[in-house]
Amino acid sequence: MTERIRPQKIAEAIADHLEKLILQGVLRPGERLTPERELAEKLDVSRPSLREAIDMLAERGLLRTTRGGTFVAQFLSPLLKPLASLLEDNPQATADYFEFRQSMDAQAARYAAERASEVDRDAIRTAINQIKAAHELEDPTQESQADVDFHLSIYEAAHNAVLLHIMRALVELLRSNIFYSRQQLYQRPSVREKLLAQHLAIADAIFAGKPKAAESAAANHVAFTFETVEEIRRDSKRLEASLLRVGRSDYLAR
Numbered sequence: 001m002t003e004r005i006r007p008q009k010i011a012e013a014i015a016d017h018l019e020k021l022i023l024q025g026v027l028r029p030g031e032r033l034t035p036e037r038e039l040a041e042k043l044d045v046s047r048p049s050l051r052e053a054i055d056m057l058a059e060r061g062l063l064r065t066t067r068g069g070t071f072v073a074q075f076l077s078p079l080l081k082p083l084a085s086l087l088e089d090n091p092q093a094t095a096d097y098f099e100f101r102q103s104m105d106a107q108a109a110r111y112a113a114e115r116a117s118e119v120d121r122d123a124i125r126t127a128i129n130q131i132k133a134a135h136e137l138e139d140p141t142q143e144s145q146a147d148v149d150f151h152l153s154i155y156e157a158a159h160n161a162v163l164l165h166i167m168r169a170l171v172e173l174l175r176s177n178i179f180y181s182r183q184q185l186y187q188r189p190s191v192r193e194k195l196l197a198q199h200l201a202i203a204d205a206i207f208a209g210k211p212k213a214a215e216s217a218a219a220n221h222v223a224f225t226f227e228t229v230e231e232i233r234r235d236s237k238r239l240e241a242s243l244l245r246v247g248r249s250d251y252l253a254r
Contacts, residue, residue, distance in 0.1 A: 009049075014049060015053040015057055017040065025161070027072045028168070029073065029168075033071070047162045080169055091233070096147065104167055105154075105186055107122060108163060108218070109205070111163075112157035112206045113205055115159045128199065143192065144186050145185050150199055182226075187231065
């Protein structure tokens with residue numbers, strides 16, 4: 001018996017297109033899509049077909065619809081929330097996190113040096129310029145946020161969908177200071193200068209298309225960050241012990 005080839009419905013084609021954009025990181029978790037009427041015009045499709053496609057992706061957990069519009073779902077949140085609770089304030093988890101980051105960041109930088117398009121390089125340049133601007137303002141909050149955006153731009157330039165989505169999820173944990181306080185990191189003047197130089201070294205190696213240099217620069221950067229975080233942790237523990245000694249009389253009979 002001859003098997004009939006069923007033509008793909010318009011709604012299925014639209015859903016496939018939107019899914020591809022989510023997979024490639026073009027549409028990011030938490031982002032709101034263009035309003036239905038405008039998006040239908042942009043894709044040159046009918047609104048009923050677009051609505052059907054959105055319903056398909058919503059059923060698969062990739063989109064969510066609300067009165068405020070259609071959003072890319074935070075599809076990794078069911079994993080991230082319990083993971084954050086499990087890892088928070090756990091020194092060994094922080095060490096494991098940096099060990100994983102060192103491997104993944106080094107590989108991402110290597111891939112970016114090999115695969116980055118001019119559009120990717122422009123995004124990295126923009127992120128570097130944001131870091132420089134925040135550095136001049138001596139604003140640790142802005143500088144630490146620009147730091148995160150810089151690393152995200154490299155994950156995107158690596159053109160590896162699995163790496164991108166996993167590392168983007170970890171970055172969201174990083175933004176909430178689950179593993180360490182990035183503000184504390186950037187409040188140390190000598191550290192700020194070194195971090196800036198390291199970021200520039202990673203970017204320069206990517207721009208020059210030097211995979212080994214990019215890989216090495218990224219690995220060294222993560223190692224330095226971990227060493228500094230551990231130093232901050234040790235200093236905090238020492239200060240805590242000193243304050244306890246100062247207040248020891250509160251525990252003694254007079």
